Amino acid sequence: NAGVMQNPRHLVRRRGQEARLRCSPMKGHSHVYWYRQLPEEGLKFMVYLQKENIIDESGMPKERFSAEFPKEGPSILRIQQVVRGDSAAYFCASSPRAITEAFFGQGTRLTVV
Amino acid sequence: DQQVKQNSPSLSVQEGRISILNCDYTNSMFDYFLWYKKYPAEGPTFLISISSIKDKNEDGRFTVFLNKSAKHLSLHIVPSQPGDSAVYFCAASGYGNKLVFGAGTILRVKS
Numbered sequence: 001n002a003g004v005m006q007n008p009r010h011l012v013r014r015r016g017q018e019a020r021l022r023c024s025p026m027k028g029h030s031h032v033y034w035y036r037q038l039p040e041e042g043l044k045f046m047v048y049l050q051k052e053n054i055i056d057e058s059g060m061p062k063e064r065f066s067a068e069f070p071k072e073g074p075s076i077l078r079i080q081q082v083v084r085g086d087s088a089a090y091f092c093a094s095s096p097r098a099i100t101e102a103f104f105g106q107g108t109r110l111t112v113v
Numbered sequence: 114d115q116q117v118k119q120n121s122p123s124l125s126v127q128e129g130r131i132s133i134l135n136c137d138y139t140n141s142m143f144d145y146f147l148w149y150k151k152y153p154a155e156g157p158t159f160l161i162s163i164s165s166i167k168d169k170n171e172d173g174r175f176t177v178f179l180n181k182s183a184k185h186l187s188l189h190i191v192p193s194q195p196g197d198s199a200v201y202f203c204a205a206s207g208y209g210n211k212l213v214f215g216a217g218t219i220l221r222v223k224s
Contacts, residue, residue, distance in 0.1 A: 004156070033211060033212065035214070041216065042214050042215060042217045043202060043214040043217075044214075045211045045212070045214070048210070048211045056210060056211050059211075091156050091157070093157075093212075098210070100145075101147055101159045101162050102159070102212055103159060104149075104157045104159075105156050106155055106156045107154075107155075107156050
C-alpha cells in the first residue's frame, strides 16, 4: 500500500506564475488535508477536503489559493500569481475517516524566484 | 490564536536517558491528540495518539500522557536513542475536524 504521494517534490516558479501541487492520498483514504510550513515555523493548516467537498478552508489565504479533491484523481492545491512569500514546504496528509491519525506525504518545496 | 502550544523550542538529552516533550492546548473541544516526528526534508511521521477518554497510551519506547484538567499532554521516550533526534510536533483535533499543530520541539539525543 503506497503512502501519500506528492508531486512534484520541488517546484520553482517565477513571481506571477501559477503553482500546482498534487497529492494522491493513500488507497482507501477519502479525507485530505493541506498544510504549509514556512521556514523556521510549524505546520499551519490550510484546507480539509473530502471527495468533491471542501470541509474546512479556514486556513486558506483569501486570494490566489484554491484547492480541490475531485471524484477521480489527486487533490490539487493551486496558487495563482505566486509571490516570494509563498515559498514554503507544502504537505498533504490523508486519513480514512475523521478522528484518526493522518498520514503525510513527503511534501512539495515551492521556491518563488 | 495558538490553540496548541509547544513552549520548548528545543531539548537536548543524553542517549539512554528519558526525553520528555510537553504540549499544552487551550481548546476544550479537542478530543484526540497525536504526536508526529519529522526529519529534515521529509513529511511528518505519525508516532502515537491518545483519545480524551484515556490518560495514557504506550507503544514500545513511546508513551503519551494526557491531563485533561490541565489541558496538557506529554510524550516520553525511554530510552532515548540518537535516531530519535528530530522535530516533534504535537497535534490535536476535535469533532473530526482538522489537526491543529504546535510549533514543534527539536529533540537532540547526544551519544
